[in-house]
Amino acid sequence: MAHEADAYEEAPVLSDEQINRDILRPIMYTDWRFFLVVGVLGLVVLWALFAFGWQLYWGMGVNGYTQSIFWAMFIINFVFWIGLSHSGTLISAILRVTHAEWRRPITRGAEVMTVLTLSMGALFPIIHVGRNWRLYYVIFYPNERTIWPDFRSPLLWDFAAISTYLTSSLIYLYLPMIPDLALLRDKMPTRGFRKLLYTVLSLGWRGTEREWRRLRVALALMAFVIIPIAVSVHSIVSWDFAMSIVPLWHSTIFAPYFVIGAIYSGTALVVTIMVLLRWVFHLEAYLTRSHFDNLCKILLAVAIAWTYFYFAEFLTTWYGRIQSEYRVVLELTSGVYAPFFYAMILFNFVIPFGFLIFPRVRRTIPVIFVISLLINVGMYIERFLIVIPGLSRSEFPFLWANWTPTWVEISITVGTFAGFTLLYILFTKFFPVVAIWEYKEGQMLRSHREIAGTQVVTVAKAE
Amino acid sequence: MYGSPEDIVYLIDPVIFALQMILLVALLLLAIFYPYIRRRLARPHNITASVIGLFAGVDDAARSVRRLREDGFGEGDVTVLSSIPYPEGAFETDTGRSHIRLLALIGGITGAILGTALVAGTSIAYPLPTGGKPIVPIPATLVITYEATVLSVMLFSLFRFLYETRLPSTSDKLYDPRIADGMVGVIVRCETAEQARRAEETVSSLGSEETRRVEGRVA
Numbered sequence: 001m002a003h004e005a006d007a008y009e010e011a012p013v014l015s016d017e018q019i020n021r022d023i024l025r026p027i028m029y030t031d032w033r034f035f036l037v038v039g040v041l042g043l044v045v046l047w048a049l050f051a052f053g054w055q056l057y058w059g060m061g062v063n064g065y066t067q068s069i070f071w072a073m074f075i076i077n078f079v080f081w082i083g084l085s086h087s088g089t090l091i092s093a094i095l096r097v098t099h100a101e102w103r104r105p106i107t108r109g110a111e112v113m114t115v116l117t118l119s120m121g122a123l124f125p126i127i128h129v130g131r132n133w134r135l136y137y138v139i140f141y142p143n144e145r146t147i148w149p150d151f152r153s154p155l156l157w158d159f160a161a162i163s164t165y166l167t168s169s170l171i172y173l174y175l176p177m178i179p180d181l182a183l184l185r186d187k188m189p190t191r192g193f194r195k196l197l198y199t200v201l202s203l204g205w206r207g208t209e210r211e212w213r214r215l216r217v218a219l220a221l222m223a224f225v226i227i228p229i230a231v232s233v234h235s236i237v238s239w240d241f242a243m244s245i246v247p248l249w250h251s252t253i254f255a256p257y258f259v260i261g262a263i264y265s266g267t268a269l270v271v272t273i274m275v276l277l278r279w280v281f282h283l284e285a286y287l288t289r290s291h292f293d294n295l296c297k298i299l300l301a302v303a304i305a306w307t308y309f310y311f312a313e314f315l316t317t318w319y320g321r322i323q324s325e326y327r328v329v330l331e332l333t334s335g336v337y338a339p340f341f342y343a344m345i346l347f348n349f350v351i352p353f354g355f356l357i358f359p360r361v362r363r364t365i366p367v368i369f370v371i372s373l374l375i376n377v378g379m380y381i382e383r384f385l386i387v388i389p390g391l392s393r394s395e396f397p398f399l400w401a402n403w404t405p406t407w408v409e410i411s412i413t414v415g416t417f418a419g420f421t422l423l424y425i426l427f428t429k430f431f432p433v434v435a436i437w438e439y440k441e442g443q444m445l446r447s448h449r450e451i452a453g454t455q456v457v458t459v460a461k462a463e
Numbered sequence: 464m465y466g467s468p469e470d471i472v473y474l475i476d477p478v479i480f481a482l483q484m485i486l487l488v489a490l491l492l493l494a495i496f497y498p499y500i501r502r503r504l505a506r507p508h509n510i511t512a513s514v515i516g517l518f519a520g521v522d523d524a525a526r527s528v529r530r531l532r533e534d535g536f537g538e539g540d541v542t543v544l545s546s547i548p549y550p551e552g553a554f555e556t557d558t559g560r561s562h563i564r565l566l567a568l569i570g571g572i573t574g575a576i577l578g579t580a581l582v583a584g585t586s587i588a589y590p591l592p593t594g595g596k597p598i599v600p601i602p603a604t605l606v607i608t609y610e611a612t613v614l615s616v617m618l619f620s621l622f623r624f625l626y627e628t629r630l631p632s633t634s635d636k637l638y639d640p641r642i643a644d645g646m647v648g649v650i651v652r653c654e655t656a657e658q659a660r661r662a663e664e665t666v667s668s669l670g671s672e673e674t675r676r677v678e679g680r681v682a
Contacts, residue, residue, distance in 0.1 A: 016546070016645035140585070148589035151582040152596055152603040160610040168617045175621070178630075183546065186640035203625075204632035207642060210557040211628045212548035217561045218624040222617060225567070229613050236606065440547045440645075 012285050019440055023432045024187060026281050034429065041422040048415015051408045052127060060130040062408045068399040069391045073409040074128035077416060080265070080383045081121030082162065082237050083258070084376075087266025088114030089169045090230040091298070093223040101459050102294055104442045105286040108435045109277055110270050111173040116423050117269070118166050120416045125158070127412060154239045161229075161236040168229050172222050175215065178205050179437040197430070234262040241386065247324045248317060248390040257309040264302045264348070265379035271295050271372040273424070275365055277433055286434055289363040296362040299375070303352040324395045336402060337389050340381050347378025494622055512659040514651045515637050516666030516674045521549060523670035524647035528554045530665050531651055536658075544638065544648035563623045570619025571612050578611025579604060637677060646672070 014022070055062050065072060088110035095103030126132060138159075140149045149156050181202035188195040205211060238258035241249040251257075271292065278287040317325045332341045351374055355361045362368065388403055405413075427433070445460040493500075518524040524543060531541050532555075543554045582604045590598050625631070637650050649666060653659040659676055667674045 020644070148585055148591075150591055150593065151586060151607055152593060152600060157603075157606045157610075160607050164610045164614040167614060171617050171621050175624070179546070183643045186643035203630040204636065205630065206632075206636060206638050207544045207546055208557070208628075209543050209545075209549075209554050210559075211630070212545070213551070213557055214561055214563065214624050214628045216548060217563050218620055221564055221567055221620055225613055225616050225620075229610075229617075232609060232613075437547050444547060444549075 013443065013446075014285065016440055019436060019443070020183070020187065022283070022285070023434045023436050023439075024184070026428050027184065027430065027432065028187075030429070034425070037425060038422060041418045041425070044418035045415050045422060048412050048418070051411035051415065055127075055130075055408050055412075056132060062406060064404050064406045064409060066399075066401040066403065068394050068396075068401055069388065069403045071128075071387055071391060072403055073405050073413055074124045076380070076383045076387050077413055078121055078124035078128070079237060079258075079386065080380050081117050081124065081416070081420075083234060083262035083265045083379065083383070084269050085114045085118035085121060085165070085169075085266065086230055086234055086259070086262035087270055088112070088117070089165075089172055089226055090114075090263065091267065091270060093172070093226045093230075096219065096223040097227070099461065101442060101445075102291055104438045105283070105434045106270070106274065106291060106295075107438065108173075108177070109273055109433050111169065112424065112427050112431075112433070113269060113273055114169045114266075115166070115173055116420050116427070117266075118162065118169060119423075120420050122162050122166065123416065125155075154236065154243045157236045158240060161233045165229050165233045168222075168226050172226055175222070176219055176435055176438065177431065178202055179207060179215070180432050180435060181205070182207065183436060184432070194430075231259055234258045246390045246394065247328045248386075251313060251316075253309065253313050253316075257313055260302060260306050260309050261379065261382060264299070264306045265376055267295065267299050267302060268372040268375035268379070271299065271368060272376070275369040275372070277428075278365070281428070281433070283434065286439065289365065292365060292368055293359065293362045296356050296368055299352060299372075300356040303349060303356070303375075307349045307353075328389050328393045331389055331393055332385065337385060340385055344378050344381040344385060347374045348382065351375075494626075497626065509654045510652045511655060511678070512653050513637055513677045514653065514659055514662040514666060514674065515639065515677070516649045516651075516671035517639055517641060518647045518649065518670060519645075519672055520670070521545070521553070521647050524649050525553055527649050527666055527669040527671065528556060530669060531649075531662065534661060534665060536651060536662070540652045542650040542652075544642050544650065546643055546645055561627055563620055563627065566623035567616045567620045570615040570617075573619070574612040574615025575608050577615070578608035581611070582607045 063072065063074075092103065092107040092110050094100075095107065126135060129135070129138075137147065138149065178201075181198050182205040185195065185198040185202045188198060235255035235258065238254040242251055242254040244250060274287050274292070274295070277283055314329070317329055320326075331337050352371055355367065355371055392402055393400055442459075447458055447460070448455055449458045450456075516524075516527065518527065524545075528541055528543060532538075538556060538558060541554075541556050543556050583599045586599050592598070596603075637648075639646070639648055642648050649671070651659075651662040651666065653662055663674055663676055
């Protein structure tokens with residue numbers, strides 16, 4: 001495939017030692033900037049914990065809820081974070097299933113993104129329900145209170161889907177990391193906590209032919225299985241809304257629309273993270289412009305699909321003119337939510353589509369970094385426009401209200417962004433962010449050939 | 464027709480439930496560490512020595528493995544260690560079939576049954592009439608069944624992978640950290656001193672950068 005060869009043409013041939021050195025550098029050496037960033041992010045997280053403590057002490061009234069707007073920022077965050085989690089493992093799995101060679105430097109960073117964003121997302125239902133000291137009520141186990149979860153509730157489907165996806169993503173992250181953990185075990189110069197950590201986590205991996213063969217089989221199988229899991233998660237999140245009768249929520253297209261939105265925001269975050277990893281860890285030889293070109297092509301295709309789904313959903317409501325729903329549509333297009341609505345269209349369609357169709361833009365990393373950030377701003381607005389307008393203009397006009405977030409909601413939200421960044425940074429400090437063995441395998445499989453007097457790069461197929 | 468919730472609560476005492484959970488965790492731990500326990504309990508083979516050769520290039524290592532096989536060493540007697548996976552058939556020290564896919568299928572079926580049983584069984588035990596829906600509605604049950612199925616597939620695949628690779632394993636196995644730098648290790652398990660001498664000769668003559676002999680039974 002042409003684009004795969006492009007990615008290799010830009011990537012220099014590196015020795016095993018060089019690859020080890022480049023990718024293990026962030027793990028082996030630490031400078032003051034690391035501590036500074038961790039310190040600042042840690043403080044933000046502490047502030048968010050204080051805000052959560054404040055909410056625990058004073059109750060849910062400290063948030064900007066009204067009688068009708070009882071799902072607000074925490075649910076927006078929940079949908080947003082779960083959506084972000086979508087693409088990491090999904091992209092990795094799809095590229096693995098299709099044997100796309102350019103996946104090699106991307107998969108690990110994307111997979112860990114899924115695990116961490118999913119963890120952040122899973123916090124929000126807990127924060128949202130309030131009275132957290134009674135959280136154990138929702139765990140199903142035989143008890144003397146004679147209560148048991150209602151499996152007909154989409155909220156319980158959420159719990160099942162998210163815990164399944166989190167467990168599966170952890171397995172899918174951990175399994176291909178075992179050989180790299182063994183490498184770290186061997187490379188750690190001194191005995192100590194880290195050596196012990198890698199020794200335990202690498203499970204005694206030696207790299208026998210048996211181990212490699214089984215790893216290949218297991219990964220191929222899991223890649224297939226994890227794709228439908230990812231799709232199910234955001235479908236089920238959409239059903240939290242679609243199973244209700246709130247205007248604009250009760251929609252049959254919500255599941256695929258949510259899935260596409262999730263892939264969109266997740267892919268944009270993969271691009272953002274890859275740009276940052278390339279810049280911070282000097283991975284220019286690994287994450288080439290061609291990798292970003294390929295990711296942006298995915299982004300472009302998903303942007304078009306997202307727009308199509310949004311339009312299909314919007315058109316049906318607009319045409320139907322059902323009063324309760326049309327009222328919300330009017331609020332979106334010409335009411336109090338209009339600035340957000342048009343900003344969403346700008347960030348999610350006009351800018352990505354207008355810029356990413358040009359190959360030169362797709363290879364200009366600072367520009368695509370900004371576009372990827374704007375897409376996620378647009379997607380956050382989209383989550384806001386899904387959750388709030390329908391509740392604020394419900395069937396009963398006497399319940400109409402507008403919602404303003406309080407410092408508690410904002411602090412907790414900012415805290416989870418800081419928490420995600422902090423955990424990602426800590427991951428890069430302890431674990432290789434590029435799959436070293438996969439990258440080396442890719443190097444082994446590539447070679448130069450001469451065709452009609454021109455040197456071309458060819459990639460052999462291992463399986 | 465259904466037992467009252469109170470009946471069920473007193474039938475499933477929390478203490479009994481806790482014991483069941485402990486048993487379940489113990490079974491899971493047993494499944495994970497089974498290969499290790501089995502090896503510990505197994506009667507020792509007749510291995511008297513092992514030889515490890517370290518090769519800078521994979522071609523020399525592959526040649527060495529082929530020569531060892533020609534010399535009469537069995538598939539299980541020769542092991543190759545490497546830091547990256549080489550294409551299938553490069554060494555042929557492991558031609559056995561993997562049953563990970565089969566176990567994944569069994570896991571899927573088990574998960575589907577358990578998921579359905581969890582939803583249907585507990586909904587009958589704790590009946591909660593809501594919105595005119597049946598106590599055990601098929602569409603809602605399918606969602607949980609689906610999640611339980613795919614989760615079981617992942618877990619069964621993981622456990623089978625660990626079982627087939629004999630992981631986690633202890634550190635008393637032959638290994639050399641230089642394999643992490645790209646060297647390829649060839650390990651030969653020998654039953655007699657004569658075999659060990661021949662293995663050392665073969666490995667050294669085919670370009671091994673370092674050949675070591677370890678007396679006793681080492682995996």
